[in-house]
Amino acid sequence: MAPRKPGLTDERMDQIISGILRVGVGLAALVVFAGGVYYLAKHGGQLPQYRTFRGQPPQLRTLPGILGFAFSSHSRGIIEIGLLLLIATPIARVAFSVAAFALQRDRTYVIITLIVLSVLVCNLVGGCR
Amino acid sequence: MLIWEFTLVVWLGSLLAGLLGSLTGLGGGVVIVPLLTLGFGVDIRYAIGASLVSVIATSSGAAVAYVREGFSNIRVGMLLETATTLGATGGALLAAHVAPRLIAVIFGLVLLASVYSSVKGPPQHDTDGPPDQLAQRLRLDSRYPARDGVRQYHVRRVPLGFGLMGLAGLLSGLLGIGSGALKVLAMDQAMRLPFKVSTTTSNFMIGVTAAASAGIYLNRGYLDPGLCMPTTLGVLAGSLTGARLLAKARAPGAALGIRGRHPGPGGGDDSQRPEREDLTWLPGSLG
Numbered sequence: 001m002a003p004r005k006p007g008l009t010d011e012r013m014d015q016i017i018s019g020i021l022r023v024g025v026g027l028a029a030l031v032v033f034a035g036g037v038y039y040l041a042k043h044g045g046q047l048p049q050y051r052t053f054r055g056q057p058p059q060l061r062t063l064p065g066i067l068g069f070a071f072s073s074h075s076r077g078i079i080e081i082g083l084l085l086l087i088a089t090p091i092a093r094v095a096f097s098v099a100a101f102a103l104q105r106d107r108t109y110v111i112i113t114l115i116v117l118s119v120l121v122c123n124l125v126g127g128c129r
Numbered sequence: 130m131l132i133w134e135f136t137l138v139v140w141l142g143s144l145l146a147g148l149l150g151s152l153t154g155l156g157g158g159v160v161i162v163p164l165l166t167l168g169f170g171v172d173i174r175y176a177i178g179a180s181l182v183s184v185i186a187t188s189s190g191a192a193v194a195y196v197r198e199g200f201s202n203i204r205v206g207m208l209l210e211t212a213t214t215l216g217a218t219g220g221a222l223l224a225a226h227v228a229p230r231l232i233a234v235i236f237g238l239v240l241l242a243s244v245y246s247s248v249k250g251p252p253q254h255d256t257d258g259p260p261d262q263l264a265q266r267l268r269l270d271s272r273y274p275a276r277d278g279v280r281q282y283h284v285r286r287v288p289l290g291f292g293l294m295g296l297a298g299l300l301s302g303l304l305g306i307g308s309g310a311l312k313v314l315a316m317d318q319a320m321r322l323p324f325k326v327s328t329t330t331s332n333f334m335i336g337v338t339a340a341a342s343a344g345i346y347l348n349r350g351y352l353d354p355g356l357c358m359p360t361t362l363g364v365l366a367g368s369l370t371g372a373r374l375l376a377k378a379r380a381p382g383a384a385l386g387i388r389g390r391h392p393g394p395g396g397g398d399d400s401q402r403p404e405r406e407d408l409t410w411l412p413g414s415l416g
Binding site: 018035039047058061077083086113126 | 130131132133135136165171172174175182185186189190192201203210211218221229267268337339342348349350354355356357358359361362365
């Protein structure tokens with residue numbers, strides 16, 4: 001993963017990005033699946049209620065809330081971690097691009113990419129509501 | 130219907146949606162929202178949240194394959210992502226203040242437009258126009274691997290493309306879709322990128338755009354784990370299967386009865402255009 005300084009061509013960037021996406025999606029799918037099996041084992045016999053919108057409980061709306069929920073072995077919290085990993089995958093891709101453009105000494109694109117990254121992070125941590 | 134039955138049926142439905150989305154080029158998102166709301170009576174806010182997450186999965190999953198092949202233009206993608214993420218933020222914030230009924234109407238209109246553009250396909254254009262000053266200053270011009278070797282292209286009309294991308298982001302955030310049709314339109318028609326570069330770059334951007342609004346939806350409690358689980362896994366499996374089928378069907382002469390040069394998963398008739406024949410599948414590039 002560590003890009004050599006002079007050799008970080010656009011092609012090499014593509015390859016690394018492809019790797020990030022593969023790992024991110026694979027890992028996310030795995031966690032969602034594991035959480036899903038656990039969820040069905042625990043709640044499979046109950047009735048689904050999606051007809052009326054109630055929204056998620058507060059602990060499933062924030063990053064620390066989800067982590068705490070999952071670690072106290074709540075199946076829904078584990079699935080939500082998988083979903084977080086999925087949302088984080090494109091964000092990781094953008095974060096990597098910041099570093100890559102910096103290595104290429106491309107200031108314009110470092111700034112452009114930082115703008116995208118800050119919008120993403122801001123929305124995820126709930127700063128833009 | 131109990132939760133395990135509901136989960137299984139939604140998973141199967143999502144599998145078909147992902148399959149259909151990747152074969153037709155509409156993408157999973159535009160299929161999953163009507164499926165959940167009309168088919169299973171799910172509230173549209175839950176449906177949009179689940180659709181957004183599945184859009185990220187298919188976009189990122191598809192990107193793995195083609196990013197490495199060097200079609201997508203990373204600079205164009207990154208520049209336009211400033212427009213799509215800001216648009217998506219606006220769309221997601223707007224979603225809280227628009228009546229669900231109105232969102233459903235807008236969704237229907239966008240779906241019709243997507244189907245229309247998917248069947249008809251954008252008009253052809255040449256990609257070797259004169260260079261554009263702004264595009265050159267932003268170093269957007271690039272090249273891509275074509276059949277007959279590497280081909281150069283110039284990027285045009287950056288502000289128009291940027292504006293259309295803002296709109297694409299807004300719709301994506303409001304409706305929980307990838308709005309790839311509009312993204313491809315902006316790059317292919319407005320900015321005059323080669324079609325292949327437009328579709329791959331669009332798909333590349335969809336994940337980032339969807340992640341921008343997914344963050345807001347998460348904080349607002351629209352992402353239900355029990356619902357997102359079967360939809361995400363189903364759409365992902367379906368679109369990957371669809372991609373496999375497309376790759377097989379791309380063998381000489383084969384067509385799945387899908388007409389048109391749609392800006393979707395590589396297009397059913399790409400075989401007619403030699404330089405596009407090897408275009409990799411792009412599940413979810415529209416939805």
